[in-house]
Amino acid sequence: MVDSFIHDVPAARVVFANGAVTQVGDELQRLGCSRALLVAGGPEAQFADRIAADLGDRIVGRFSDVVMHVPVEIAERAVALAGEIGADSLIAVGGGSSTGMAKAVAKATGLPILAVPTTYAGSEMTSIWGMTEGRRKTTGRDIRVLPRTVVYDPELTVSLPAEISAASGMNAIAHLVEGLYAPGVSPISFLQAEEGIRALASALPRVVADPWDLDARGDALYGAWLAGWTLGTTGMGVHHKICHTLGGTHDLPHAPSHSAVIAYATAYNEAHAPEAMAAIVRALNSAGIPCTSAGEGIWELASRIGAPVALKDLGYSLDAVDETTQIVVDARPINPRPVDPDGVRALLLAAYEGTRPGASVS
Numbered sequence: 001m002v003d004s005f006i007h008d009v010p011a012a013r014v015v016f017a018n019g020a021v022t023q024v025g026d027e028l029q030r031l032g033c034s035r036a037l038l039v040a041g042g043p044e045a046q047f048a049d050r051i052a053a054d055l056g057d058r059i060v061g062r063f064s065d066v067v068m069h070v071p072v073e074i075a076e077r078a079v080a081l082a083g084e085i086g087a088d089s090l091i092a093v094g095g096g097s098s099t100g101m102a103k104a105v106a107k108a109t110g111l112p113i114l115a116v117p118t119t120y121a122g123s124e125m126t127s128i129w130g131m132t133e134g135r136r137k138t139t140g141r142d143i144r145v146l147p148r149t150v151v152y153d154p155e156l157t158v159s160l161p162a163e164i165s166a167a168s169g170m171n172a173i174a175h176l177v178e179g180l181y182a183p184g185v186s187p188i189s190f191l192q193a194e195e196g197i198r199a200l201a202s203a204l205p206r207v208v209a210d211p212w213d214l215d216a217r218g219d220a221l222y223g224a225w226l227a228g229w230t231l232g233t234t235g236m237g238v239h240h241k242i243c244h245t246l247g248g249t250h251d252l253p254h255a256p257s258h259s260a261v262i263a264y265a266t267a268y269n270e271a272h273a274p275e276a277m278a279a280i281v282r283a284l285n286s287a288g289i290p291c292t293s294a295g296e297g298i299w300e301l302a303s304r305i306g307a308p309v310a311l312k313d314l315g316y317s318l319d320a321v322d323e324t325t326q327i328v329v330d331a332r333p334i335n336p337r338p339v340d341p342d343g344v345r346a347l348l349l350a351a352y353e354g355t356r357p358g359a360s361v362s
């Protein structure tokens, strides 16, 4: 029997193709915009250069001070720049950090975002914003920050180093896992989450073996699209709350933290979300990752692709466990298994060590 559900899908136009970056100008026009602020930092700025050359005077400014977790004081500078140059739109080129900075501007100004993602973070498909002030990261939902158009071009991802690709792919897997057991899951989002795990688990080993394999890159980006969409339309549980705390309070890198925690968060929920766990095992098995338990299977995937599985390798200290636990428990995340201090502490200690959860991967 199908459970009751609400399937609430905010609209975003998605253009997915090799070479799609050349369509950014047409897509901007379709939005009725002609004065864009380009938001891009890091090596991805090379793609922003190409877009700037294509669009000419339709790019009226650039903001390149892109910092992970969107510090409030930097976001304020981006908002001020958008006002000074009279921007009517934002083009975010890059990973979740670029998209996040554009979202901060959209939240303050209502300007539409056209996103050109170059990692597997998935932020481009969500109305979730995040900002960090002091040592606390705050997130919320606001339909104004949902990009109006997303241009996915696998060719822009071949330069993403294997190591970052692996961690970013596990970040996407984490969205899909939590989407499967989120209270807002619908029959459609369940299917898309399972398919996303299958696509990423099949693509990531090929991406890591050959980062220039465009077929593998396309499959991984397809999985990342499904992951972002799942995150945007369902919800987050204990895993995401832990990772927001690791990033916002302990300054750990975003995607590697997700990678190091997701196997243990899955194992934490294993007995409390049987349908979700069965879907994860099915998806991993059909992607060639043999496993009988979801937590172990995810650990196996991360290990095979060289993605982080231990928080101790990311600079996390055992001294931080109590503070992390307190923040996570106080936040009361909605999660299949109740979120209590002893459980979260044990989860963090397991993720710190990074040993295989459970025992029986065949």
Ligand code: NAD
Binding pocket: 041, 042, 043, 044, 068, 069, 070, 094, 095, 096, 097, 098, 100, 118, 119, 120, 121, 122, 123, 124, 126, 127, 128, 129, 130, 156, 157, 158, 159, 160, 161, 164, 168, 171, 231, 254, 255
């Ligand atoms: P990121 O954007 O910082 O990118 C990671 C690294 O990869 C950076 O050094 C970047 O310069 C580099 N890079 C990106 N694309 C590249 C390319 N094509 N070639 C070479 N290098 C490239 O990190 P991320 O993991 O993509 O995003 C993390 C941020 O996104 C965090 O702040 C996180 O909170 C946020 N996020 C938000 C949501 C949401 O829905 N709001 C979802 C996921 C992530």
